[in-house]
Amino acid sequence: LAKTTQPISMxxxxxxxxxxxxxxxxxxxxxxxxxxQQFPSQGPRFIIQGYKTKVTNEVASLFIPADxxxxxxxxxxxxxSDTAVYYCLVVGGYQKVTFGIGTKLQVxx
Amino acid sequence: DTAxxxxxxxxxxxxxxxxxxxxxxxxxxDTMYWYKQDSxxxxxxxxxxxxxxxIINETVPNRFSPKSPDKAHLNLHINSLELxxxxxxxxxxxxxxxxxxxxxGPGTRLLVL
Numbered sequence: 561l562a563k564t565t566q567p568i569s570m571x572x573x574x575x576x577x578x579x580x581x582x583x584x585x586x587x588x589x590x591x592x593x594x595x596x597q598q599f600p601s602q603g604p605r606f607i608i609q610g611y612k613t614k615v616t617n618e619v620a621s622l623f624i625p626a627d628x629x630x631x632x633x634x635x636x637x638x639x640x641s642d643t644a645v646y647y648c649l650v651v652g653g654y655q656k657v658t659f660g661i662g663t664k665l666q667v668x669x
Numbered sequence: 670d671t672a673x674x675x676x677x678x679x680x681x682x683x684x685x686x687x688x689x690x691x692x693x694x695x696x697x698x699d700t701m702y703w704y705k706q707d708s709x710x711x712x713x714x715x716x717x718x719x720x721x722x723x724i725i726n727e728t729v730p731n732r733f734s735p736k737s738p739d740k741a742h743l744n745l746h747i748n749s750l751e752l753x754x755x756x757x758x759x760x761x762x763x764x765x766x767x768x769x770x771x772x773x774g775p776g777t778r779l780l781v782l
Contacts, residue, residue, distance in 0.1 A: 594770075596771075598712075601776070602773075602775060602776070603673075603759045603761070603773025603774055603775060603776055604712070604759075604771075604773050605773065606770040606771070606772075609770070645710065647712070657702075657714060657771065658713075658714070659704070659711075659712035659713070659714075660711065660712070661709075661710065661711055662710070662712075
């Protein structure tokens, strides 16, 4: 089971780009990297998923280097409403999904 | 329409009581989950059901018993509630296990006094 390591917390000013890096040194060949977002008093919500290189959607970009031992979630021009906890997960096959503590992002006006 | 719903949203009860939390999903998913998020915000999986069959049963006390009457429902019954059971319980569903996106319910905030 691939374990992930990410910063416990980050602060950013509104309008800045935020990059959250996650380490997953033991990622397996058939594992995907998935990020979820959780607002206070709500359940986690899927943001983005990728296997390699770069994935972009309307919310974020996900950068995965060739060795796949880490990944970076990039949030462009954050606003106050992006204040949330961001979870990095490595998932694949029928293994259980482990969320961990996540990164608490605080956006400052 | 709510995709994954849970009832009740809040539950306050005394130690030793038995309580149930209900979960329903209208997404047509085959897999459903129960997670516990404690006061430190650590989100841990408890159970996973696929097509009404138990797939994952993490190390939780056997006071916790999930029941899946059909693919769209996964209820959680808790016997002899303890103070340490106080947490937020999230239900989730997905098409299948593995890398499939999970859709979470709003959570049930359980407080045991």
